[in-house]
Amino acid sequence: xxxxxxxxxxxxxxxxxxxxxxxxxxxxxxxxxxxxxxxxxxxxxxxxxxxxxxxxxxxxxxxxxxxxxxxxxxxxxxxxxxxxxxxxxxxxxxxxxxxxxxxxxxxxxxxxxxxxxxxxxxxxxxxxxxxxxxxxxxxxxxxxxxxxxxxxxxxxxxxxxxxx
Amino acid sequence: xxxxxxxxxxxxxxxxxxxxxxxxxxxxxxxxxxxxxxxxxxxxxxxxxxxxxxxxxxxxxxxxxxxxxxxxxxxxxxxxxxxxxxxxxxxxxxxxxxxxxxxxxxxxxxxxxxxxxxxxxxxxxxxxxxxxxxxxxxxxxxxxxxxxxxxxxxxxxxxxxxxxxxxxxxxxxxxxxxxxxxxxxxxxxxxxxxxxxxxxxxxxxxxxxxxxxxxxxxxxxxxxxxxxxxxxxxxxxxxxxxxxxxxxxxxxxxxxxxxxxxxxxxxxxxxxxxxxxxxxxxxxxxxxxxxxxxxxxxxxxxxxxxxxxxxxxxxxxxxx
Numbered sequence: 001x002x003x004x005x006x007x008x009x010x011x012x013x014x015x016x017x018x019x020x021x022x023x024x025x026x027x028x029x030x031x032x033x034x035x036x037x038x039x040x041x042x043x044x045x046x047x048x049x050x051x052x053x054x055x056x057x058x059x060x061x062x063x064x065x066x067x068x069x070x071x072x073x074x075x076x077x078x079x080x081x082x083x084x085x086x087x088x089x090x091x092x093x094x095x096x097x098x099x100x101x102x103x104x105x106x107x108x109x110x111x112x113x114x115x116x117x118x119x120x121x122x123x124x125x126x127x128x129x130x131x132x133x134x135x136x137x138x139x140x141x142x143x144x145x146x147x148x149x150x151x152x153x154x155x156x157x158x159x160x161x162x163x164x
Numbered sequence: 165x166x167x168x169x170x171x172x173x174x175x176x177x178x179x180x181x182x183x184x185x186x187x188x189x190x191x192x193x194x195x196x197x198x199x200x201x202x203x204x205x206x207x208x209x210x211x212x213x214x215x216x217x218x219x220x221x222x223x224x225x226x227x228x229x230x231x232x233x234x235x236x237x238x239x240x241x242x243x244x245x246x247x248x249x250x251x252x253x254x255x256x257x258x259x260x261x262x263x264x265x266x267x268x269x270x271x272x273x274x275x276x277x278x279x280x281x282x283x284x285x286x287x288x289x290x291x292x293x294x295x296x297x298x299x300x301x302x303x304x305x306x307x308x309x310x311x312x313x314x315x316x317x318x319x320x321x322x323x324x325x326x327x328x329x330x331x332x333x334x335x336x337x338x339x340x341x342x343x344x345x346x347x348x349x350x351x352x353x354x355x356x357x358x359x360x361x362x363x364x365x366x367x368x369x370x371x372x373x374x375x376x377x378x379x380x381x382x383x384x385x386x387x388x389x390x391x392x393x394x395x396x397x398x399x400x401x402x403x404x405x406x407x408x409x410x411x412x413x414x415x416x417x418x419x420x421x422x423x424x425x426x427x428x429x430x431x432x433x434x435x436x437x438x439x440x441x442x443x444x445x446x447x448x449x450x451x452x453x454x455x456x457x458x459x460x461x462x463x464x465x466x467x468x469x470x471x472x473x474x475x476x477x478x479x480x481x482x483x484x
Contacts, residue, residue, distance in 0.1 A: 039248050043243070043248060058388075060224055062226045064290070065293070078292050084299075
């Protein structure tokens with residue numbers, strides 16, 4: 001990949017064999033993925049062997065903690081909206097967020113609309129420009145063969161004139 | 165790469181990893197004891213965390229009926245990943261083979277892996293506490309990780325290496341000089357460490373008051389040996405951050421060769437450094453109050469800003 005991007009590859013990416021990732025040289029940065037997996041596996045094995053011996057290995061199913069109130073059901077679960085709420089507050093500057101609760105009717109309604117500010121500021125003008133110019137260009141595409149032939153002929157004439 | 169195959173190195177690395185696991189509860193107890201003393205309380209014995217872990221080990225493990233296999237796997241994954249992260253950090257000796265296996269970016273990756281499963285486990289049961297804790301944890305870490313990586317990049321730009329052993333070697337070879345970039349990076353890493361290990365003012369490890377907790381909310385459903393693993397992993401993580409700060413920024417005393425005297429000196433040096441850092445944390449925790457959740461971004465932005473200043477002062481003052 002770096003070869004395609006910058007014209008030269010990373011010289012010693014796998015210089016120490018397939019198990020090692022050494023982008024520059026082994027003294028500077030290295031990563032041995034198989035050894036890492038082995039290490040995590042070994043740590044796991046040690047811990048689980050230590051913990052699952054005899055009497056200490058008992059495990060019992062019970063109800064989840066509910067603070068002594070009614071049993072938790074799916075309505076009480078943390079939703080994606082709730083999960084993302086701190087992010088909405090912290091990164092609110094980057095997004096246009098409309099959040100409102102309408103409880104005037106029989107049922108309360110919660111509305112949340114999130115849009116990207118950068119989309120409107122950065123990408124939208126460019127996209128609009130491209131679309132508008134494309135619309136202008138379609139004027140010359142009338143769909144009649146004669147018109148296309150005329151355009152081709154005119155282009156050819158112009159090109160010939162430029163060459164000569 | 166040549167020290168990857170040295171048997172003495174592997175033996176030391178193994179010993180160091182075991183020492184890490186053995187000393188982590190002691191560090192937690194030390195901090196708690198100093199904190200109690202500062203608040204004119206007597207405080208528990210230094211062996212209390214070991215007794216707690218032993219108690220949890222012998223207790224029956226309860227698992228909620230709604231739990232999926234992830235809930236039961238997560239403690240093992242989290243403990244193993246945190247332990248690996250700790251094992252990578254040079255504690256009493258440098259040039260260990262573990263430093264070659266994983267560099268400092270992989271270290272951050274280990275901690276991220278543990279955090280990912282911690283957040284999953286928090287949400288797994290389906291109670292609101294766990295979801296809230298997971299949401300807050302992810303928020304804190306999404307702000308802390310850039311600051312951490314920025315501070316690390318400042319270090320690695322100076323040392324021109326992401327290998328922790330080489331970074332320490334570089335700091336040692338330059339002797340005791342005041343580098344603005346390192347000072348900024350050190351304060352940034354300290355702020356990140358406090359946030360990541362769930363200490364005051366970001367989170368309070370001693371409370372079970374649901375509105376103020378992050379880490380405890382996620383592990384609320386754990387009991388028995390699962391809880392022991394979670395507590396152990398949290399203690400290991402605190403220890404790992406402390407050793408990282410102590411040995412990367414102030415590495416004097418660490419063993420550069422594998423002789424018994426040098427190793428003993430390294431052990432004493434890291435013990436003293438950890439004790440001092442523990443006192444510092446206890447003082448900070450006593451002097452500060454816990455912040456509101458939505459003040460945490462400001463706190464972590466400060467850490468990021470300091471790391472950025474470190475990077476800038478490195479580029480402006482120290483390069484060329």
